[in-house]
Amino acid sequence: MHRLVSTDHKNIGILYCVSAFVFFLVGGSLAEVMRTELMEPSRQVVSNETYNTLFTIHGTVMIFLFVAPFATGLANYFIPLQIGAPDMAFPRLNLTSFYFYIGAGVLVLLAGVAAAGQAAAMGWTAYPPLSEIRLSPGVGPDLWILGLVLVVISNVLNGVNILTTVFLMRAPGMTMWRLPVFTWNMVVVAILGLVAFPPAAAALTLLLIGRRLGGLVYDAAAGGDPTIYQHLFWFLGHPEVYILILPFFGVITEIIPVFSRKPLFGYTGFLLATLTIGMLSTGVWAHHMFTTGVIDNPFFAAMTLLIAVPTGVKFFNWIGSMWGGKIWLAVPMLFSIGFMLNFLIGGVTGVMLASPALDYQAHDTYFVVAHFHYTMLGGSVFGIFAAIYFWFPKMTGVMLSEKLGRVVFAMLLVGFNLTFWPQFVLGQRGMPRRYVDYASGLGYDTPNFVSTIGAYLMGVAVAVFLVDVWRSLRRRTPAGDDPWGGYSLEWATSSPPPEHNFDELPKIRSLRPAFDREHPELAP
């Protein structure tokens, strides 16, 4: 009971992470059903209606109820520790953000299970006119909209909390230029959230007003314009994907130097790249609208290609951090390497999509589905597993199994690529997305079959992971304060930390205060 009402940031962080993982299991199960439906042409596991609801809820859950909140959980747990503070700036607001997230989750799930004909089935992007009342009658979409509005509130409050904490509660000597990269990335994420979420709230509110109060903003026949929604939605939508990836750029940037026994290569350059990404990400939104004919394609092609540069530069920071090191392929490092391998493909295909002509072919096809799964699953979710294997010992005081961790990693890497690489092929061959079925003989059969096998393999990998967590919590192999030789302040206290976080703070003279304390001969 205490866990549900405690305002301690560590407790809230765990609440977020556990809830988010539960939503991952929900979203993943929906995906397994979809892949089963698509395994063969003309296979009918679910009705058309149900299938449309499945991908609507899958997308919403994975983006807003899993990846982002998991990052929020990590941020809540580790930002105060990394900056040497006793808690977040606004502990009750923190708990409030969490409950807004849970409320949102309940609403979205309700939207999915509403009675036939009423469930939300308009896609997680919910474009009007399809999402308007005439074409989507029923309460599902309204509950979904309400849920997302709660997500917006949760994120904005959380962003305020993160920024205030980092700006005003750092320990003495922890200048902004010594902040761990994870914390810096969360600062940019928080700023993006503050800026980008309100337009989405506007888009959704206008949609709700249109549905329930007779509003006509998106109604072409009445002089309105459905593409306004797309502008408002994607003004959030694109920064949202950076909100989803930046925390995990931060996570693997914490992990790679530690497991290479080297300092981070090019900290300043990395930060500048992150700040640039944050800035530019607000100017690329309409590359989701290249085929609408209502926007200036060259402007957005330019901005989108530009943002590839700071994103790509980071790869050299990571490689530079490994070069000349003493690399220890523990499980967190394996997942970080997997992240790099996968995200590279996601990024390169993103550059392809930045060319309007190529987007005319690939938009709304499985090529795009593959692209964003390479960044969000191959990237963010691999980052999530890296974070779990890295920080679980700190949060629980107990080690996870190296052996099982390797198994999880291998199955996830193979399963993931088996699932999504064929989808690039599917898209180019002509299979659109959000299709419940496809005709045989068009070349879609084999890639779909292979993709489903990969999805099942991923499901097994997650099951093995859950087994690992359960066994590790029972076996209780003690982790100690610092099982990895970590660099940032969270490794300078016990596992788990005491309620006030630190009995004694080490002197902070560099990016690696915990490491400096262990290696005074190298300290600056």
Added chain:
Amino acid sequence: MRVATRYFVLLFLFASVAGIVYWFITYEAVGTILLLAFACTPAIIAVFAIRHGSMSGRRPEDDAEADPATEAGEVLGPFPAETVWPIFLVLGTIVTGASLVYGLILVPVGAALLVWAVLGFTRESRG
């Protein structure tokens, strides 16, 4: 706060320039308004920070040579331990929002929950 304030100023400049450039390239209203409105948020924060002198004055966290021992024992303020009011705040919000779907009858219920939650929060702050 100096670094942060500078970033906010940079964001304001970027969004303003992008918005203006965007208008003259595309003459598209929605995107222009979004970019220029986006410019306002960091501007507000930056102006506030500059006027309240957060840019000046050396705080211990900005001092590269500071020692945690110098600030040991500093009282930051009370940290609340437990609170139930967030749950009621969220319930109140959901019920009020749901009135759009399930009928205005829910408005008084939702509003009552919200008011009760806000009162609870406030009383809790007063200690």
Added chain:
Amino acid sequence: MRRGRLVFTISACVAAVLLVGACSGSFGMPRGASEQAQETFQNWQIFFIAAIPVAGIVYVLIAWSIVRYRRRRSDPPGALGSQRTENLPAEIVYTAVPVVIVVALFVLAIRTDDRVTAISPDPDLVVRVEAFAWGWRFTYPDGETVVSPPSGEDAAEPVMMLPHGETIRISLTSNDTIHAFWVPEFLYKHDAIPGRTFEFDVTPTEMGTFQGHCAEFCGLNHAYMNFEVQVVSRQDFDAWLGQQERVAA
């Protein structure tokens, strides 16, 4: 050394796969059955070819780091790597080169976009395409139309007949929600938005039958809103047109 050989073998296999794909030249994209599609196809080839060394270099560097700088059993416990954190020349190069690449890609992308979306002042044929949930209506200049039969999983697909080698103006709109007109072999799609009409040109260079799909989620039967484009000679086209129903304008 064994590990090094393993890495080399894996890299060689991956390279072989890529090369096979490369030799077919298309890297998975249809070669395109229209003049406009040739531009898109070339764009795709160049972007793909540019991606190979970029991805290749990064993958090789990652693999090499792991192999060369792996912690060895012979290392003392707690051994540290090089503590170097900066290399300004390298940092400048690896920032500047991507900028140059990106600028080049931008110029190419815009040139291609201009050519693909260029519309002729004097098309040979104008076909009005209306998308609706869940089918298509194709209307030819003298009012002849082809309309989808009632939709569903086994519904026949309406056929849009086009004459080979001529510049066809497609005038596209939607009657209800947003749909999208996509012919994968033309390497082009465009959204059909209610209240707006979009125009684009297609100049088919090959005769044959090409699959068409709706490519913007539009509800229950989105997956069954397919159509066919048949490109035939002018004579066959005229003959076919004469047989279509005429609907008063």
